[in-house]
Amino acid sequence: MAGRRGGGNGWHDLWSMIVALILLGVLMVGLVSSGGWRVLSGRLGIGNPDAHTSDLTKDRGGVERNPDARDVTKLLQGLKGSGAQAAPRPGTPAPVPDGNAGKAPDAKTGMAYWQAQLDATGGIRTAKANPGGYDRESEFGGWAPADCGKATTRDLILARDLTDVSRDSSCRVASGTLADPYTGRGIAFRRGVKTSAAVQIDHVVSLYDAWASGARDWDQGKRVEYANDPDVLLASDGPANMAKGSGIDVNGRSTWLTQHTGAPDIWMPDNKAYRCDYMAKRVGIKTKYGLTMTAREKQQTITYLAGCVAGKNR
Numbered sequence: 001m002a003g004r005r006g007g008g009n010g011w012h013d014l015w016s017m018i019v020a021l022i023l024l025g026v027l028m029v030g031l032v033s034s035g036g037w038r039v040l041s042g043r044l045g046i047g048n049p050d051a052h053t054s055d056l057t058k059d060r061g062g063v064e065r066n067p068d069a070r071d072v073t074k075l076l077q078g079l080k081g082s083g084a085q086a087a088p089r090p091g092t093p094a095p096v097p098d099g100n101a102g103k104a105p106d107a108k109t110g111m112a113y114w115q116a117q118l119d120a121t122g123g124i125r126t127a128k129a130n131p132g133g134y135d136r137e138s139e140f141g142g143w144a145p146a147d148c149g150k151a152t153t154r155d156l157i158l159a160r161d162l163t164d165v166s167r168d169s170s171c172r173v174a175s176g177t178l179a180d181p182y183t184g185r186g187i188a189f190r191r192g193v194k195t196s197a198a199v200q201i202d203h204v205v206s207l208y209d210a211w212a213s214g215a216r217d218w219d220q221g222k223r224v225e226y227a228n229d230p231d232v233l234l235a236s237d238g239p240a241n242m243a244k245g246s247g248i249d250v251n252g253r254s255t256w257l258t259q260h261t262g263a264p265d266i267w268m269p270d271n272k273a274y275r276c277d278y279m280a281k282r283v284g285i286k287t288k289y290g291l292t293m294t295a296r297e298k299q300q301t302i303t304y305l306a307g308c309v310a311g312k313n314r
Helices: 002-034 035-046 070-078 113-120 136-140 153-159 206-213 222-229 237-244 272-288 295-309
Strands: 163-167 175-178 186-190 199-203 233-237
Touching: 035 070, 113 272, 113 295, 136 222, 136 272, 153 163, 153 175, 153 233, 175 233, 199 237, 206 222, 233 237, 272 295
Parallel strands: none
Antiparallel strands: 163 175, 175 186, 199 233
8 A cells, every 4th residue: 555655656746747847838938938038038147038939949959941041042142242141050150351341342432433333323214203102011021031040131231241240049140340331430239139229231222212213113022132132231320220211302302401412312421431432332223223213313413423533522
């Protein structure tokens, strides 16, 4: 009888342990899903505060490839002259920066580049902007996944434009330093809920501008391609990017007249040393994608780039 009671107690202890483990698992899932784990991890200094519920079930043998990432990654890697590269697998060293901080490795600049884009402006068709029906998320989507962990196009551009880059266990850029082309300042980037927005990824020709000047007639695939094209994107100071907004006043109301650039309908960065490159880059993007310009936009672009070539806007 005593032996049976002992066996019963053993089974009771086992079931109690199983129930406790199940409850602990439910508690952990609840913490991670609700965001409570981030707070607890940050205060106690334990675990990964960026943990996701998918981390609780995935294979720990390596980072799982996102099955939806293949086509977009090939697109980004295949774009000539983009300088884009997929983030490395966890445990591999980050690429060594080439010292050209704040610009893509293939960044174009200088009088020959400005002249080439000034010439290219003549081939851009003039048309009235048509921004009606624009909706960023539904028409262009968010950042596309990259070919490593949870990294996206945003991480690809951060890795390209920042120096001293470090990544977390999910291949996302965790920190780095940006030589911001829009303000001329150095910005220390650190990934986090309250810090990531210090560096944003700007569409030099904004999605609104692209939509109003031709992208509304593209299929969804081409709009997603545009939104994730490294040639269109630039890491920049967050507040400067927010101040830029759409970057173009399609109604010709001289919104940026106070900048005294001679191009009052086109936003310009505060960093005067980058303005000629910025204007030339706009032309390059609109030429590549066959986008139009308003009559005022084209006239202002030609005038400004002519001033760059003549040495007046430097």
